């Protein structure tokens with residue numbers, strides 16, 4: 340095996356979804372946009388459908404097709420970007436539910452497919468997607484007469500529980516949806532932890548299902564194993580990698596493993612990261628190159644064949660922190676070069 344291996348534990352994924360579901364008294368959907376945060380929309384969505392998920396969410400209509408194929412007829416698949424120009428055939432063919440974001444989208448949807456289910460997305464302050472309060476006020480009676488399947492909005496700061504924006508958006512969402520009979524939804528992973536007021540009729544977590552923060556107790560879903568290409572001995576004072584960024588302070592053994600930028604292991608990850616031989620940490624030394632990573636294995640009793648960079652000891656959020664980013668970006672950049680496997 341010469342390419343790095345990425346293993347996705349579908350049992351851990353299902354367990355994370357159940358744990359999030361158990362945090363609330365309401366229904367729990369699942370966000371599977373961006374190919375299920377890089378982990379594979381097909382296997383992820385069918386696992387979650389077996390767990391009982393009845394509402395799935397994707398970013399754009401094209402992503403909905405793979406989810407529909409995985410879950411079959413029945414579950415609702417909502418599209419955050421709504422009904423965009425050119426989407427009508429996809430929405431119809433795969434029975435996708437657009438979340439209407441603007442008066443233009445509402446008009447487009449009514450003209451193109453007047454009998455096709457839709458939801459409403461409201462802007463409660465994030466200023467990214469959704470109908471503005473004034474547009475909603477104007478549309479509301481017309482839209483409500485057509486029985487939208489959901490009325491939802493999204494929180495900008497839910498990963499910071501004490502941020503005043505959370506209560507401000509809650510207040511705005513309540514005002515905008517007062518008397519609405521359609522099911523309402525405001526909470527993603529972060530909102531699930533903000534308490535029952537934020538839960539409305541259903542929650543729609545994403546990142547927590549995949550083992551990422553802000554779900555602190557999530558089980559790790561992804562493991563990544565990097566094959567060792569060669570191991571060499573270094574004298575004190577010899578350097579490793581581009582820019583001579585690491586110097587041996589003792590006689591050292593350095594393992595070179597295959598993986599790099601195309602695998603989501605970015606140059607920015609820098610120092611403070613380990614790889615693991617079993618439970619034994621071995622620090623990454625020198626710069627991460629485009630396709631190679633160098634590791635100090637001096638303290639290992641024997642030469643490893645492979646080293647694990649993502650596991651229960653070191654999570655996507657640890658890698659993200661080292662790279663100055665967030666777990667979402669690490670997961671979704673894990674690329675297509677891996678040999679991928681699923682543990683059921």
Ligand SMILES: *Cc1c(COP(=O)(O)O)cnc(C)c1O
Nearest residue numbers: 370493527528543544545546547
């Ligand atoms: C991505 C997204 C979610 C899921 O968010 P997580 O933080 O991954 O749980 C929910 N709702 C909307 C509108 C989103 O864009």
